[in-house]
Structures are given as C-alpha cells and as structure tokens.
Amino acid sequence: MAVSVEGLASAVKGRVVEAGAPDYDDSRALYNAMIDKRPAAIAYCVDESDVAAALRYGIEHGLTIAVRGGGHNGGGLGSVDGGLVIDLSQMKAIEVDAGARVARVGGGALLKDVLEATHQHGLTVPVGIIGTTGVGGLTLGGGMGHLTRALGLTIDNLLAATVVLADGTVVQTDSEREPELFWALRGGGGNFGVVTSFSFRCHPVTTVLAGPVLYDLEDTAELLTWYRDFLPAAPDELGGFFAFMTVPPAPPFPEELHMRKMCGVAWTQAGEEESDALREARSFGKPVLDGIAPMPLPVWNTAFDALYPPGDQWYWRGEFIREIPDEAIAVHAEYGAALPTWKSTMHLYAIDGAASRVANDATAWSYRDAIWGGVFAGVDPDPANAGALREWCVSYSDAIKPYAMGGGYVNFHMDEPDRVRGMYGANYDRLARIKAQYDPDNVLRINQNIAPSA
Ligand SMILES: Cc1cc2nc3c(=O)[nH]c(=O)nc-3n(C[C@H](O)[C@H](O)[C@H](O)COP(=O)(O)OP(=O)(O)OC[C@H]3O[C@@H](n4cnc5c(N)ncnc54)[C@H](O)[C@@H]3O)c2cc1C
Incomplete structure (x- = not known):
C-alpha cells in the first residue's frame, strides 16, 4: 500500500517528488x-529550515528518513524504501574566502563543485578521486584521495559545520562549539545530524604532476613489492595509489593497450617541478605506459568521471592495511588477474603521511595507523553481471582479510550491519554516547548506523 505523504509538499519550500510522479524514477535513482529503492517521497530541500521541516514531517508521520548528498553510497544509504528522502542537491552553494583560505560548502555539493570553486582562487581542499561524489557522505566518512599523504583526510581539513539535528534544531559546531558533535562528524x-x-x-x-604509470600484469609481484616499501618511506608530498585496471577503450590511452588488464600506480604530486621521489618512482621497472603530465588539479581529480558515470552496477568492500606481506602480494596477483569485468578495479589508497600524524582519538576516524585504504570494486553496466561482481569482490576481500587490520571504512561498504562496529573501531562507544545525546531516537538511521547508548 502506498504511504501517504499528504501535506509534505506544503511543509517544505523545495520540490517534492512523490511515488508515481512522472519524474519519480529519475528522482529516486542512485549512482x-x-x-533499487522506492521511497514514498523525495524532498529537494533548499535551506536549513526546509531540512528541519522535512525532518519534523517525517517524524510526525512515522516515516523512515534517509539523507541524500551526492547519492554515491555503495549500499544506497542515501535512500530508503517507503520512507522520506531528504535530498540536499539544491544546497550546493560555495563561498571561498581566499584571504582566510576557507571554503564554505553547501551540504549537497559535489567534489567537482568544490574543486572548481577553490581552483579559481588558486586553492584546493583534499577530497576523493571522482568529481561526482558528494561532499556530504565523503567528508562525514573521512575522505581519502590523491592528496591525503600531503594534506590529510578531508576531515582533517574540516574547520566547522552547520548541522540540523534530528529534532530540527540548527547548531554551529567546531572545536569550541559542540566539540563532541564536531569530533563525531569527522x-x-x-x-x-544533517550537515x-x-x-x-x-x-x-x-597544478599537479599526475597520472598513471602502468605495467604488465605479470609484473604485479615485483611492482607491489617495490611499492609497499617505497611509498611509506617517500616524502608526504608524493601520493600514489596502486591499482589493477583494464585499460579503457578510449583516448588518451593508446589503442594497442585498449582492454588490456594491467597493474600500475596513479601518482600525484603538487606543483609542476618533478620531485626526486616522483622521478625515482617513474624509473622503477619496465612501465608499458607513463601517463604523468602537469595538469590543473580539477582535471586530474575528475579524470575518471567519464569512465564511471551513474547507473553502473557496483559491489564493493574495503579493508584497512598496515603491511603487505609477500603472501598478500600473491593473493593480489591472483585476483588482479581475475578482474570480472573491464570496469572492475582494486585500489590501495595511501593514507599515511599527514593523515597518520593525527591521533586515533582526535577525530572519530579510528584508523590513523593504517598505511592503505584498500577498495575492491566490481563494476559493470550490465545487471546480468551483478552476481559475478559480488563474488569476485567478496572472495578477494575475504582472501585479503588475514593481512588487513579488521574493521572497515564507512564509505567503502554495501549495507553491512554486521561490520558497523568495526568501522568505528575503538571510537565506537564514545560515538554511541554522542549519538544518544544528539539523536536519542535514532531518527537518522539510514547510514552505517550507530545505536544510541548512554
Ligand atoms: C565512483 C566512486 C568513487 C569514490 N571515490 C572515493 C574516494 O576517492 N575517497 C573516498 O574516501 N571515498 C570515495 N568514494 C566513497 C564515497 O565517499 C561514499 O560512497 C560516500 O558515501 C558518498 O557520499 P555521497 O554524499 O555521494 O553519498 P550519499 O549516498 O548521498 O550519502 C552517503 C551517506 O552519507 C550521508 N550523508 C550524505 N550527505 C550528508 C549530509 N550533508 N549530512 C548528513 N549526512 C549525509 C547519507 O545519509 C548516507 O548515509 C567513492 C564512491 C564512488 C561511488
């Protein structure tokens, strides 16, 4: 039976799309x-008071509430069957105070919006590697990307936030105001709350000097053995994620490499002048392709957007990694050679350097001693391949688990309630107490959910 959302459209200023409306399917679609979730309605909130009104409406009418930023969450946690989606995509205004080097970013902005706006002022914020990802989900989970070793996680650059709490109250938070809330948001x-x-x-x-350096798949063991020793000892300024990939059948890749499975490292270094470390990295082994070039950061930071448009099938998992022993390298080589589809991939994001110099309990992110955040992503446009994507991802990540730290990254999982406690690690109990203070009824539960516990 259809859930009634009578009165919602007049309760909020923004557009409301109800089940059955002509644009309902477009509106409910997730990345x-x-x-495939079917909410009762999607409310495109335009400001804080709209978010508060939508929250109150949802609570009063007994609707389960989901909050959607960029809609990129692997498990679809930006939506909910039969409930109310608070969509933030209209709230993406960005103001840059170049003098103070601060960017104020709307809760529904995408990474590419932030990259473009700050770039105009000769500045940037370290974010994830794909421009269409939402700032909201990425930041609240941590945010790892090309510049993490140099500039820290996205949360390490968060100075303050405006939050609509579950009861509709609006609060400002930073290290002085509501400090526990500020700690928990990171x-x-x-x-x-809704940021x-x-x-x-x-x-x-x-400008960055950046790009992939790709190697024959046969060189996996040699490359990964070198990379695990080289990068942690390299200066923070150099970032580089190890990857398995299939060369996309499109420029700028040369035709003779199209659709070839390869291993490689996507390197990033700020500035145009090649550092000694990058020079050394590029000279390792026998690269088949060296795609490193100077380019504006937003270009590099959106370079994979066309390869991964919305609407593909994704099944993914993540693992935090401190060491890559030889036995783990053998596992990587086996599964890297078995990528189930050409868009499937595995990345090891380097998250040491600046990010590792923050204490484990300084923010809610509790994996400061990890060197890598690994992601195993089965991806393909064809729904018929969903089972194969899942199977490869689950067996690869399970095979790596003995060499991983346990737990998981909030942002690299499907909807996996059994793993939630591990995602927050040693910080879980403190988070549960803060949840009890700010959302005692667990109104905001469509997320990697922390049960309130006083
Ligand atoms: C192609 C792709 C590339 C990615 N690359 C990276 C990467 O390089 N680095 C990285 O760290 N992660 C990366 N991710 C993971 C990404 O961080 C998560 O998928 C994240 O959940 C996306 O945030 P979103 O706002 O787009 O998602 P949504 O699905 O909209 O939201 C995800 C969760 O965050 C909550 N949320 C979102 N916005 C707000 C807000 N303003 N206030 C309160 N809650 C909010 C939602 O309720 C939901 O629980 C990538 C994901 C994809 C699909």
Missing part, C-alpha cells in the same frame, strides 16, 4: 544501479 558518518554547510581549510595547490 549504484544495483540498489568519521562518524551521517549519524549525528547543511561544511567549512574547509584550503591549500594553495593548483
């Missing part, structure tokens, strides 16, 4: 087409 996911504005510290990075 991951493997997830890694605790969407559990604590309508993030203030980020910006850094003077405009």
Whole structure:
C-alpha cells in the first residue's frame, strides 16, 4: 500500500517528488544501479529550515528518513524504501574566502563543485578521486584521495559545520562549539545530524604532476613489492595509489593497450617541478605506459568521471592495511588477474603521511595507523553481471582479510550491519554516547548506523 505523504509538499519550500510522479524514477535513482529503492517521497530541500521541516514531517508521520548528498553510497544509504528522502542537491552553494583560505560548502555539493570553486582562487581542499561524489557522505566518512599523504583526510581539513539535528534544531559546531558533535562528524558518518554547510581549510595547490604509470600484469609481484616499501618511506608530498585496471577503450590511452588488464600506480604530486621521489618512482621497472603530465588539479581529480558515470552496477568492500606481506602480494596477483569485468578495479589508497600524524582519538576516524585504504570494486553496466561482481569482490576481500587490520571504512561498504562496529573501531562507544545525546531516537538511521547508548 502506498504511504501517504499528504501535506509534505506544503511543509517544505523545495520540490517534492512523490511515488508515481512522472519524474519519480529519475528522482529516486542512485549512482549504484544495483540498489533499487522506492521511497514514498523525495524532498529537494533548499535551506536549513526546509531540512528541519522535512525532518519534523517525517517524524510526525512515522516515516523512515534517509539523507541524500551526492547519492554515491555503495549500499544506497542515501535512500530508503517507503520512507522520506531528504535530498540536499539544491544546497550546493560555495563561498571561498581566499584571504582566510576557507571554503564554505553547501551540504549537497559535489567534489567537482568544490574543486572548481577553490581552483579559481588558486586553492584546493583534499577530497576523493571522482568529481561526482558528494561532499556530504565523503567528508562525514573521512575522505581519502590523491592528496591525503600531503594534506590529510578531508576531515582533517574540516574547520566547522552547520548541522540540523534530528529534532530540527540548527547548531554551529567546531572545536569550541559542540566539540563532541564536531569530533563525531569527522568519521562518524551521517549519524549525528544533517550537515547543511561544511567549512574547509584550503591549500594553495593548483597544478599537479599526475597520472598513471602502468605495467604488465605479470609484473604485479615485483611492482607491489617495490611499492609497499617505497611509498611509506617517500616524502608526504608524493601520493600514489596502486591499482589493477583494464585499460579503457578510449583516448588518451593508446589503442594497442585498449582492454588490456594491467597493474600500475596513479601518482600525484603538487606543483609542476618533478620531485626526486616522483622521478625515482617513474624509473622503477619496465612501465608499458607513463601517463604523468602537469595538469590543473580539477582535471586530474575528475579524470575518471567519464569512465564511471551513474547507473553502473557496483559491489564493493574495503579493508584497512598496515603491511603487505609477500603472501598478500600473491593473493593480489591472483585476483588482479581475475578482474570480472573491464570496469572492475582494486585500489590501495595511501593514507599515511599527514593523515597518520593525527591521533586515533582526535577525530572519530579510528584508523590513523593504517598505511592503505584498500577498495575492491566490481563494476559493470550490465545487471546480468551483478552476481559475478559480488563474488569476485567478496572472495578477494575475504582472501585479503588475514593481512588487513579488521574493521572497515564507512564509505567503502554495501549495507553491512554486521561490520558497523568495526568501522568505528575503538571510537565506537564514545560515538554511541554522542549519538544518544544528539539523536536519542535514532531518527537518522539510514547510514552505517550507530545505536544510541548512554
Ligand atoms: C565512483 C566512486 C568513487 C569514490 N571515490 C572515493 C574516494 O576517492 N575517497 C573516498 O574516501 N571515498 C570515495 N568514494 C566513497 C564515497 O565517499 C561514499 O560512497 C560516500 O558515501 C558518498 O557520499 P555521497 O554524499 O555521494 O553519498 P550519499 O549516498 O548521498 O550519502 C552517503 C551517506 O552519507 C550521508 N550523508 C550524505 N550527505 C550528508 C549530509 N550533508 N549530512 C548528513 N549526512 C549525509 C547519507 O545519509 C548516507 O548515509 C567513492 C564512491 C564512488 C561511488
């Protein structure tokens, strides 16, 4: 039976799309087409008071509430069957105070919006590697990307936030105001309120020397053995994620490499002048392709967007990794050679350097001693391949688990309630107490959910 949302459209100023409306299917679609949720309504909130009104409406009418930022969540946690989606995509205004090096970013902005706006002022914020990802989910989970070793996680650059709490109250938070809430927002996911504005510290990075250096798949063991020793000892300025990939059948890749499975490292270094470390990295082994070139950061940071448009099937998992012993390298080589489809991939994001110099309990992100955040992603446009994507991802990540730290990254999982406690690790109990203070009824529960516990 259809859930009634009578009165919702007049309760909020923004557009409301109800089940059955002509644009309902477009409106409910998520980035991951493997997830097919049918909410009762989607409210496109335009400001904080709209978010508060939608929250109150949802609570009063007994609707389960989901909050959607960029809609990129693997498990589809930006939506909910039969409930109310608070969509933030209209709230993406960005103000950059170049003098103070601060960007104030609407809670529904995408990474590419932030990259473009800050770039115009010769600045940037370290974010994830794909421009269409939402700032909201990425930041609240942590945020790892090309510049993590140099500039820290996205949360390490969060200075303040405006939050609509579950009861509709609006609060400002930073290290002085509501400090426990501010602590929890930095890694605790969407559990604590709807963030309508993030203030980020910006850094003077405009151009990067970046690109993939690709090797024959047969060189996996040699490359990964070298990489695991080389990168942690390299200066923070150099970032580089190890990857298995299939060369996309499109420029700028040379035709003779199209659709060839390869291993490689996607390197990033701020500035145009090649550092000694990058020079050394590029000279390792026998690369088949060296795609490193100077380019504006937003270009590099959106370079994979066309390869991964919305609407593909995704099944993914993550693992935090401190060491890559030889036995693990053998596992990687086996599964890297068995990528189930050409868009499937495995990345090891380097998250040491600046990110590892923050204490484990300084923010809710509790994996500061990890060197890598690994992601195993089965991806394909064809729903018929969903089973194969899942099987490869689950067996690869299970095979790596003995060499991983346990737990998981809030942002690299499907909807996996059994793993939630591990995602927050040693910080879980403190997060549960903060949840009890700010959302005692667990109104915001469509996320990697922390049960309130006083
Ligand atoms: C192609 C792709 C590339 C990615 N690359 C990276 C990467 O490089 N680095 C990385 O760290 N992660 C990466 N991710 C993972 C990404 O961080 C998560 O998928 C994240 O959940 C996306 O956030 P979103 O706002 O787009 O998602 P949504 O599905 O909209 O939301 C995800 C969760 O966050 C909550 N949420 C979102 N916005 C808010 C808000 N403003 N206030 C309160 N709660 C909110 C939602 O309720 C939901 O629980 C990538 C994901 C994809 C699909």
